[in-house]
Amino acid sequence: MRITVLVGNPKPQSRTLGVATAVADRLAGETGADASHLVIDLAEHADALFDWGSAAVTELTTQVAASKLLVVGSPTFKATYTGMLKAFLDRYGSNGLAGVVAVPVMTAAAPEHGLAVETYLRPLLVELGATVPARGLFVPESKLAGLGPHLAAWAGGATALIRHALA
Numbered sequence: 075m076r077i078t079v080l081v082g083n084p085k086p087q088s089r090t091l092g093v094a095t096a097v098a099d100r101l102a103g104e105t106g107a108d109a110s111h112l113v114i115d116l117a118e119h120a121d122a123l124f125d126w127g128s129a130a131v132t133e134l135t136t137q138v139a140a141s142k143l144l145v146v147g148s149p150t151f152k153a154t155y156t157g158m159l160k161a162f163l164d165r166y167g168s169n170g171l172a173g174v175v176a177v178p179v180m181t182a183a184a185p186e187h188g189l190a191v192e193t194y195l196r197p198l199l200v201e202l203g204a205t206v207p208a209r210g211l212f213v214p215e216s217k218l219a220g221l222g223p224h225l226a227a228w229a230g231g232a233t234a235l236i237r238h239a240l241a
Contacts, residue, residue, distance in 0.1 A: 075106070075240070076108040077141075078111065078137065078145070079097075079098045079114065079147070080147070081094050081115050081147040081159075082147070082155060082156045082160075083117060083148065083149050084158055085117055086118055088115075090148065090179075091113070091115055093213050097145050097179055100225055100229050101177070101233070105143070105237050105240060107143060112137060114138065116159065119134065123162060126165075135166065135170075138171070142174070142175065143240060144176045144204065145179060146176055149180070149182065150180050150181065150190050153187055155198070160198075163198060168203065171202040171203045175204070175206075175236060175239045175240055176204035177211070178191050178199060180213070181212075181214075181215070183215045185214040188212045207232075208233075208236055209232060211232075
């Protein structure tokens with residue numbers, strides 16, 4: 075099983091991408107998934123996101139929908155996920171991600187946005203049919219430099235639920 079990492083940060087190679095990849099690395103180690111991930115940094119496809127005829131973006135949506143385990147990351151913009159991520163996910167119909175186990179991940183400058191991952195990103199993934207068995211991971215900027223312990227604390231409660239959903 076290969077993990078797919080999907081990040082909707084307008085900045086290429088963002089810190090959000092780093093966090094989402096760290097989550098995938100952790101989950102690979104704890105679920106037995108392949109250590110090499112399919113990484114989709116939507117910033118690299120920004121010009122094609124609104125081109126509904128784009129074969130490249132259509133292929134990305136096919137790859138994401140075929141994923142067994144999907145880590146979806148976004149920075150917090152205006153207290154929710156980015157329009158870039160929403161534009162990509164709008165390509166799916168209802169239940170377009172059925173059969174996918176998803177892990178929502180959000181980063182933010184301020185801890186006051188801590189519920190955004192559960193209030194906005196999780197319901198979007200569920201609406202698309204994904205199974206979201208564990209709480210999403212919220213990472214405020216103050217935790218980025220020392221991500222390890224923050225990620226470990228989240229994984230302590232999330233990993234067993236994710237493994238069960240993958241079974």
